[in-house]
Amino acid sequence: MPLANLMSQIQELPKIDKLRLMQFLATELVKEEDANFFIADREYPVWSPYNCSEAANVLMNLLATKQEEKNGLTSKISL
Structure with a gap:
């Protein structure tokens, strides 16, 4: 059976049968x-x-900067 035919038949299956097919x-x-x-x-x-x-520090600085922007502060906190 060609794949195109098979795919059109699969599209007609109910959701549970599609899940069973995936499994x-x-x-x-x-x-x-x-x-x-x-x-x-x-x-x-x-x-x-x-x-x-180092990656954690970059993330913490980014979070602190975003929090400052949210609070309207301009100074950067160094962690």
Whole structure:
């Protein structure tokens, strides 16, 4: 069956059947994934918000500036 025909039939489905179809397709995609995607004893970098104090300071200064603007103050508070 051509994809265009299938898509037109999917559009006619009720919402619950569309959700079930999504769940089915997601499960099928997982089954097709390579089981050896991650290799043992290999490091994979993961970003973490810990030790990001500079970014936190920038955000705090931005929030303080916005609060001052809201209150009608012009002086900047340094945190």
